[in-house]
Amino acid sequence: MRNFKFKRSLTLVAGTALAASLLVAAPTVASATPVCDGKFPVQSCGGATSDGAPYAMMVPANFNGTVYLYSHGYRPNVPVPAGIPVLGGYSVTNTPQPGPNATVIGALLAKGYGVVGSGFARQGWNADSAIKTNVELVGLFKKQFTKTTKVVAWGESLGGFITQALAEKHPDLFSAAAPMCMASDVGPLMTMAGDALWGMKTFFDPTIKGGSYSAGAAGYAEAMGDLVKVFTAIGSLQAAFAANALTPAWPATSRVPDAIKAIPSRSALVMVALMSGVPLQSAHFDSTTAPSVLPVAQQTSFILAINPAFAALENLGNAAALGVLAMHDIEQQAGGAFFDNTATDYAARIADEQFSWASALSGASGTAGLLSVLAASPRAKADPAAVAKLKTLTSHSGKVEIPTILFTATADPTTAAGNQQSVADKYATYMAEKWTAARKAGSPKRPANNQLVLWNLPPEKYTKYSAAGAPDTSLPAATGTTHCNFTNSQFLAIADLLAYASANGKNLSGGPLLTKLRKAGNMTYDRGYIAPRLKYYGE
Amino acid sequence: MIRKTRVKGTWLAATVLAVGSLFATSLPAYAETGVTGSEIKLGITLPLTGAASPGYNKIGNAMNAYFKYVNDNGGVYGRKVTLIQKNDEYSPQLSISKTNELILKDKVFALVGPLGTANFTSVHKSVGIARRGVPSLFLNTGFSGFGNKKTYPTSFMVLPSYAMEAKIIAQFLKENHAGKKLGIVYQNDEFGIDGMGAFKAAGIKFDVSVSYTSGSQSAATAQTWVSQLAAGGAQVVVFFGVTSATAPLLAVAAGAKYAPQWILGSVGADPLTLRALGVPLAVLNGAQTPAGNPSPNDTSDEYVKQFQEINTKYNTGTAFDDYVLQGMNIGLMTVQALRAAGPNPTRKGLIRAMETKGSTFASVAYSPLGFSRTSNVGHTGYYMAVMDANGDRKPFGGKVTLYTTNSGTGPVTVSTFKRPAMPAKGLPSNS
Numbered sequence: 001m002r003n004f005k006f007k008r009s010l011t012l013v014a015g016t017a018l019a020a021s022l023l024v025a026a027p028t029v030a031s032a033t034p035v036c037d038g039k040f041p042v043q044s045c046g047g048a049t050s051d052g053a054p055y056a057m058m059v060p061a062n063f064n065g066t067v068y069l070y071s072h073g074y075r076p077n078v079p080v081p082a083g084i085p086v087l088g089g090y091s092v093t094n095t096p097q098p099g100p101n102a103t104v105i106g107a108l109l110a111k112g113y114g115v116v117g118s119g120f121a122r123q124g125w126n127a128d129s130a131i132k133t134n135v136e137l138v139g140l141f142k143k144q145f146t147k148t149t150k151v152v153a154w155g156e157s158l159g160g161f162i163t164q165a166l167a168e169k170h171p172d173l174f175s176a177a178a179p180m181c182m183a184s185d186v187g188p189l190m191t192m193a194g195d196a197l198w199g200m201k202t203f204f205d206p207t208i209k210g211g212s213y214s215a216g217a218a219g220y221a222e223a224m225g226d227l228v229k230v231f232t233a234i235g236s237l238q239a240a241f242a243a244n245a246l247t248p249a250w251p252a253t254s255r256v257p258d259a260i261k262a263i264p265s266r267s268a269l270v271m272v273a274l275m276s277g278v279p280l281q282s283a284h285f286d287s288t289t290a291p292s293v294l295p296v297a298q299q300t301s302f303i304l305a306i307n308p309a310f311a312a313l314e315n316l317g318n319a320a321a322l323g324v325l326a327m328h329d330i331e332q333q334a335g336g337a338f339f340d341n342t343a344t345d346y347a348a349r350i351a352d353e354q355f356s357w358a359s360a361l362s363g364a365s366g367t368a369g370l371l372s373v374l375a376a377s378p379r380a381k382a383d384p385a386a387v388a389k390l391k392t393l394t395s396h397s398g399k400v401e402i403p404t405i406l407f408t409a410t411a412d413p414t415t416a417a418g419n420q421q422s423v424a425d426k427y428a429t430y431m432a433e434k435w436t437a438a439r440k441a442g443s444p445k446r447p448a449n450n451q452l453v454l455w456n457l458p459p460e461k462y463t464k465y466s467a468a469g470a471p472d473t474s475l476p477a478a479t480g481t482t483h484c485n486f487t488n489s490q491f492l493a494i495a496d497l498l499a500y501a502s503a504n505g506k507n508l509s510g511g512p513l514l515t516k517l518r519k520a521g522n523m524t525y526d527r528g529y530i531a532p533r534l535k536y537y538g539e
Numbered sequence: 540m541i542r543k544t545r546v547k548g549t550w551l552a553a554t555v556l557a558v559g560s561l562f563a564t565s566l567p568a569y570a571e572t573g574v575t576g577s578e579i580k581l582g583i584t585l586p587l588t589g590a591a592s593p594g595y596n597k598i599g600n601a602m603n604a605y606f607k608y609v610n611d612n613g614g615v616y617g618r619k620v621t622l623i624q625k626n627d628e629y630s631p632q633l634s635i636s637k638t639n640e641l642i643l644k645d646k647v648f649a650l651v652g653p654l655g656t657a658n659f660t661s662v663h664k665s666v667g668i669a670r671r672g673v674p675s676l677f678l679n680t681g682f683s684g685f686g687n688k689k690t691y692p693t694s695f696m697v698l699p700s701y702a703m704e705a706k707i708i709a710q711f712l713k714e715n716h717a718g719k720k721l722g723i724v725y726q727n728d729e730f731g732i733d734g735m736g737a738f739k740a741a742g743i744k745f746d747v748s749v750s751y752t753s754g755s756q757s758a759a760t761a762q763t764w765v766s767q768l769a770a771g772g773a774q775v776v777v778f779f780g781v782t783s784a785t786a787p788l789l790a791v792a793a794g795a796k797y798a799p800q801w802i803l804g805s806v807g808a809d810p811l812t813l814r815a816l817g818v819p820l821a822v823l824n825g826a827q828t829p830a831g832n833p834s835p836n837d838t839s840d841e842y843v844k845q846f847q848e849i850n851t852k853y854n855t856g857t858a859f860d861d862y863v864l865q866g867m868n869i870g871l872m873t874v875q876a877l878r879a880a881g882p883n884p885t886r887k888g889l890i891r892a893m894e895t896k897g898s899t900f901a902s903v904a905y906s907p908l909g910f911s912r913t914s915n916v917g918h919t920g921y922y923m924a925v926m927d928a929n930g931d932r933k934p935f936g937g938k939v940t941l942y943t944t945n946s947g948t949g950p951v952t953v954s955t956f957k958r959p960a961m962p963a964k965g966l967p968s969n970s
Contacts, residue, residue, distance in 0.1 A: 300590035301754035356661040363727030
């Protein structure tokens with residue numbers, strides 16, 4: 001097997017993807033009453049809700065009465081010192097964001113819609129406070145713009161969580177909602193991140209603390225130290241992959257037994273991805289393509305064993321960075337450690353997939369070796385009080401009465417597609433319950449399904465190689481991969497679907513729906529598709 | 540006048556009834572995915588290119604050839620059968636997207652002969668084969684896990700399981716190679732593990748055990764296998780892997796003058812493919828192998844003879860080997876399944892037909908079929924054969940001694956089962 005030199009370093013997208021959405025400038029004044037600039041044809045207003053959260057409203061002169069309330073995604077609640085790879089230099093910001101980006105906002109305004117969004121009172125996992133903020137914000141908007149007849153909610157990532165919660169809890173305020181690349185409940189979400197982080201720690205650097213961070217400044221320093229260690233481990237693996245993709249060396253920080261190091265480190269990366277639920281398709285690695293310069297016999301090996309490891313390497317940066325930042329944040333809120341894998345059976349976790357990825361895991365013996373490390377390693381134990389507190393945070397019931405539109409990428413490494421699937425599953429259960437109740441009451445009519453579940457699937461093949469056979473990671477991320485990697489066409493299709501649902505009390509369906517999706521591109525409606533269930537189901 | 544009216548009324552009523560019954564019989568056919576009044580559309584995923592493709596890439600064309608033959612002879616209840624082949628390059632990830640394509644875009648009625656254990660495991664879970672109720676007939680894999688009817692309610696095996704095969708080889712080793720140093724080379728995944736578990740349960744201990752990871756097979760890796768086997772003094776070597784691994788193993792061993800008694804598992808023992816991969820046929824001389832079907836060269840066999848004729852006419856230029864035989868046979872079984880599902884087939888009806896009538900289907904393989912309402916197990920046995928210098932194989936001991944067993948703890952027994960006759964002209968007329 002030949003060695004590969006990267007055209008350029010693997011892009012470590014990591015946690016910036018969570019925070020890097022465009023922020024829209026708008027007048028922000030710490031006042032409950034909006035302060036508007038009175039400009040024509042679009043008026044921008046700013047102010048702050050009673051919790052101090054700044055908001056932005058933008059309304060065109062030809063306002064048609066429908067406003068889009070946007071909830072932004074996760075922004076770390078602590079600054080990240082310069083020098084830390086990828087995230088370094090991040091400052092906490094509560095700049096309000098009334099839409100996914102300026103282009104989409106402009107398009108909505110041009111159609112006569114209003115847009116509104118908050119920057120929220122605190123960053124980090126803020127769902128409970130953000131829900132209250134948004135409810136107040138809707139009231140302020142309606143008061144300011146009395147022509148308002150419909151409010152639709154949409155949001156991405158954590159904003160998707162907030163949007164779903166708004167739809168469940170406030171059907172009186174909203175006529176339709178679209179959670180996108182959504183997070184589901186914080187417990188399962190952090191189990192995924194915690195497993196990824198614990199896996200990185202176990203295989204590659206046992207000095208990664210991985211949780212149980214101290215209070216105050218000491219805990220902050222520990223978390224930042226973990227970020228450095230995680231990225232250092234990723235960087236070491238990246239260099240090792242570049243030097244020898246078939247049998248990349250283990251990072252110097254790894255303390256796994258020498259016998260285990262006979263298994264290529266790439267297989268450990270794949271194991272971490274599988275045990276946590278991180279997809280094995282990433283921005284640039286499709287798990288289906290090999291360099292054409294390789295002999296045919298080696299191409300199959302590359303597809304089965306090497307490409308998935310590259311995907312794991314590219315994706316795990318995200319999951320582990322979220323693991324550190326969100327773990328620190330939520331532990332501070334919960335008052336202690338909440339990630340607990342003392343009872344986790346990682347062999348069972350990967351049982352369904354180990355055959356599918358047998359080559360990437362270095363066969364049955366490689367799998368057994370890696371599982372033996374996981375079984376023998378000290379586990380993370382939660383503080384019961386912190387777990388109890390976490391359970392008091394808002395979670396999704398799936399019980400929604402207004403039309404909702406769910407949309408996510410099936411290879412999202414941060415909020416895995418299983419997050420969306422869990423909400424779809426809960427809704428299906430709810431609908432079944434309603435149908436049972438209706439039949440008992442003598443009604444022959446099945447309750448209408450008002451949840452439209454859409455998927456963004458990656459292409460079959462998209463990894464590109466140089467003439468020399470090196471993977472090219474300089475290209476834009478493939479559709480269907482990475483976190484909230486949507487096109488403006490897709491955003492606007494969702495917006496159109498929301499407008500229809502809001503106006504008609506039901507989702508668009510049939511041919512018009514399929515035409516809309518086809519025109520937007522890479523949006524799949526398939527009621528038979530079910531995303532891989534999240535790993536932590538039933539635990 | 541009155542009489543006239545009555546006649547007219549009767550005639551009218553008869554016309555209405557006739558039209559009504561026409562709709563009654565036609566509508567379900569048009570209502571089922573992949574079935575029209577003139578066509579039944581089927582799909583298969585398999586490696587058509589890449590290291591794992593040799594041999595396997597012939598199966599789809601062989602199936603197609605058989606379907607064309609049937610179509611030229613009236614089709615299945617008047618409908619022609621078409622098969623869409625998708626190249627998954629042996630990649631499970633690609634199998635998923637290709638199967639999605641078959642189901643969602645091509646809208647096939649059923650999958651037939653999907654190939655590869657890891658591939659179908661991935662497809663079944665990710666595509667939701669059972670949830671969607673898509674019949675998946677005659678899987679080209681012997682992983683015994685697929686025999687779990689609860690997990691795979693719409694899927695049906697065709698090959699005897701790897702566990703069955705290992706149990707039968709184990710019996711053969713005890714009866715014919717007792718006291719010799721045993722070696723094994725196996726694929727280090729569910730394929731090999733399935734077999735290794737059965738060997739262990741049968742009390743076979745290998746003195747030298749070599750595993751390889753699927754996709755890693757090459758002349759270079761085969762050097763290490765042969766070194767280990769030779770160093771361990773293995774006198775009898777069982778190979779439990781794919782043909783693309785058999786080839787470098789045998790070629791390297793021949794080059795190193797290492798000549799144990801080879802026992803080649805059924806998956807990796809097709810002589811023509813091995814020869815195409817550079818293995819001199821002389822190296823195969825004397826190799827022993829479990830076989831489910833007669834030799835593809837045995838023209839005294841009515842199935843082989845018929846299939847060879849079809850191959851000559853409808854698969855022109857393709858050498859007739861085990862893979863072609865297997866593809867044709869899957870075609871034959873598929874047509875019987877479609878016929879058993881009735882003139883207006885539905886997916887549910889096809890599955891029911893497999894469960895209730897599948898065990899009676901004509902098939903080239905010598906062993907019984909295990910299909911029932913509680914079992915999706917296909918063929919259940921092998922006979923042992925010996926290869927000669929021409930790349931042909933003959934029954935060990937001069938006559939077919941069929942061993943049957945199950946994937947569990949059941950005994951290996953000599954069977955007197957007599958397979959059903961080939962349908963006249965190779966065209967099923969079952970219902």
